[in-house]
Amino acid sequence: MSSDNEVLENRAKEYLNAVENPGPPPAWQIEDEKRREESQRKHAKNLASWKLFWRELNNDPESAFSESRIDNTSWNLWRAMEKDAQDRSFSGWNPGFIERVFDKGMADRFRVALAAAWRKDRPTLKSERPADQRNSYLMRWRMGLAGLYAESESASWASKLTTEEADSACRYALLEMNRLPAWLEAVAQVHPAVVDAMIGNELMDELKNAEAKHSMLLQDISHASPAVISFFLGRIRSWLKESLAKEDAAILDADKVGRAAKILIDHGDDQDIAYIQATGISKLQGAPEPSEIPFWMTILARLNPAVCIEEMERLAGSILPAQHSPVVDWFASLFGHGSGLDLSKFEVSPQLLLRLVRLANRHIRFEDDLHHEGVHSPGPRDHAQRARSMLGSTLLGIKGPDAWDIKMQFAGDPEVAHYRDRVRAVALEKLAEDWDAVVLSEADIVQLEREHDFSPTSRVEMAALLDTRLADIEDLLLQDASPRELWATIRIERLLRRALAAELQKMARGAYSVNQEAVTGDENESDIRLASTAAHLEAVVELKIGENGYSYSDLRDALHTQLVGKYMAPEHRRVGCLLISVATDRYWKNPDTGDRMELEKVIARLDAEAKALAASLGYGAFVAVRGLDLRARKPGVTSS
Template identity: 25%
Template sequence: DNEDIYTVGIEFGLAGLELESSQLTHWSQDFSEEEVEIACRYAFRELNRFPSWFPRLYEQHPQKVSELVIQEIGWELECLKENKHYVLSKVCWSGEWLWNSIAEAMLVLLDKEPIHISILKDLLKIVQGSSSISNHMLAQLAERKCNVPISIATIPYWYATWISVDPKQAIKPFSDWLAAINLHDQQKATQKAMIMIVALLGKRRSGSGFREAFKTPTHLMQLYQLMHQYIRFENDLHRANSGAYSPELRDDAQEARDYLLSMLNTIPGKETYLALKELARTHPVEESRKRLKQYAKEREEIDADSSPWTSSQFSEFAKTMECTPSNHRELFDLGVQQLLDLKHSLEEGDDSIASTLAKEDQEAGIRKVIANWCGSRSFDKYVITQEEELADAKRPDCRFSSSRFNAPVPVELKLADNWGGPDLFERLENQLCGDYLRDNHSSRGIFVLVYRGKKITWQLQESNVKVTFAELVEALQAHWMQLSPSYPKIEQIAVIGIDLTKRTNRVKPAKKK
């Protein structure tokens, strides 16, 4: 009876607070700390959710409300009963506006390792969704929990947390942990893999709320391969046309496993293409290998297409025969086109200055001519800089840049006469690919070779074969194609050869009479 009287009193109190908050413009603004605490006590007793006025109370008194919420959650966790975390559950599912202010306190509670899995999941959701907790803080805690576990039941959740914020460091230890379990109990290893992937990605039709640092082609590929080892295709449940059913862990896990591939397939770029090709080679199911080959082919075709032009781009092209680049790829294409135009002017033009330029035996002099030529034809579509110093003190010869976006295209220039063949191959890989394209904003570069006619042949890399200048340019472009799989973040390298002797060599001597 006392419970009924108490419940009725709570209901009347909540109704009064609801009425006041809806009618008074400055409601709660002048509340004392005691009044804030009383209002919070009522809010904590609301069934299933917080009352509509509670966020407003928090806006007026954030520190006090946060303190009381933290205190209440701490008390609930001390009760050690599965069904005694009403406030934590409400904060988790309907109190996202509280997360940032209480997240550090929740991290402390996580460090003490909650007994119940449901509490662990609620606390993880709060800290994962809070901007006040860094990826590094979460990774440190999760790594420690995985390496020195208190309960084996919680380890999959800690690995999911670790992978969500630091997949590069976490996936390998998780794979090793599963392999160790699998030696003695294959069924248990499968169960742990299923728990982890569902915790990481969430159940069907609902996300997990975990962070998504793992959503890169390489990490998605690694996770997909790993999940197929333990959540095997041949053991999948097939529910189609079987009537109503309640999804089990296996249902959610096999859907999460397949969702990894769906996420991978939507990411544009070369890295995805290479990941799909690798999966097509290693997938244990033949039918899936065929499908993955098709995915890789489609990805390659889609990425080869340029972005559709806007009406303003069509108009600009009609006037100038060029478009202002709107992204890194378009800037690269324009830079290549400008350098090819320069090549044609020097090798084929009636007013070619090739014979004069061929007298310059230093790369600095050639670089200035190329940069000035490209700069004079930019028409504000790009800027070309010379030897711009990067953060690591490296200086690419030139860079095409745009004021519209931060994704420059580096250009490396070499006077072919001054270099041996193997040295040029090394510079293409280590200087252009290894140094100048390390920046995540840039994935395309240009390697320009200028020939003055002072050298006749070049030795190919790791070979005694001697080649001409034209053959050298082709060999360098082919070398990049061989290197390409080793540089998944680099989309394209163009090797352009400019032969300053070409026009002169075509002039035939006059016949003797």
């Protein structure tokens, strides 16, 4: 087939010659074959050794666990078990393996042997070893760690430890890889002084080592349970404050400084957050060191996005846009690959997000973009370009009443002139999705046709449902069979709540269930909750009887602190209403002017505050204030 082309014919002959007369194998292939053969011999030797050990242990366990042989038996059995363990959750303790190849009795016997083994040894701390041996340890200590995992399966094991045993347990805990053992929390509860002396002092030794930018122990603590983290917060707090007080920007290059700040932000108190935020703002004033800006910007973005953007705009005002400018580095650090910054904090305020996107477009100009071909290592400019794209996509994806106006403002920017039509098209598409957000299944359609209602699956639907049910209650009070007169006699809120809940349950039609006096996380009780039957969503109604002596300030506190601050705190419960009932001509005093306010004025004023509160709870949140007028109807009013 290639005879008419000399080039192809020669190539075919070369291929044929290579097959018929192969050359010597390359050196790497020879070495690989040697390694493979050696691995097979080693595996066969280990397998034969394991079979022999298994037969001896299975046939005569009493002899294998005798005083003279128990150490050797424990070591060999642990080595086999450790190799089999694919789940490292228990660091070499794998009772399932023992029960699978022997039985449960052997696993119990081995557990006792390991519990005795870890008590016979005392691992050294990293700070106690020579400098060239700090990252190495004896393998038998790993077996002791497995013994502690085995013993910790007992619920009350930590309470039985002596002070010396707790000391050894802390030493073993520091041998764990990339974490602290879960059982350390139990040891800390029983022996807090020991844990503080052993692990706390070791932590401070790593933190105060000026030559080390990273603290492995601090990283392990950051991945521990909140109870363990809180145990070391005092030491972390004092070290961080001491470090930040130094007028040395180079200290921020250390990974342990940023990690310590993150631990305080996530697990500290309000004073910690206020201190870190105030420190960050003060460090960015004037002409801060270039190395300080990305560090503090990242922290402020987590704590207060508005302040972060204000500082970025202020500092960027004197910097000319360029392909590799300091502002480009800021965006690469804040929002680039691996930053881990949660953009939801910016999405809560679309105006803030718009300012951020405009700043990115102004300094990360499209005409300066890098375009790579083939394999490459991304740099700060690449990360900044990705951040600009991600922020723009986030802006175009926002929802809510102000979303359309924000996107149209963005489309009018000169920096997006070359894709303005695309921005408008995406904005129109998202607007259509908002308008047509309710997606019903076949079962929902059947329920809608039968019951004229369906169970909500979003905050917006839950808010519409609550608003409709409150309107239904108002309509009920106007009917001939109205419970108005009976409800007007009630002065105990729990009794009126029950009556109201009963009516809401009658109106449920399968869309929700009614729950009364549900206990919240801080042991307070709300009045009524409507729980969707189709999704993990709830609406809460807080009831106040106007005749029970509530002032306007009391009602305002109930709205801000009780309803929004407590009952509506969970993400799935961002729909709520403060319901105020009156059965007489009740008046309130205006806290600003002292003028008299009727129920309608109180409701209107509180409802305006409720709308502002809803805006701070995220998209789809609903907060309302409604009145339940139980006063006798005036003559001439006809019933519906």
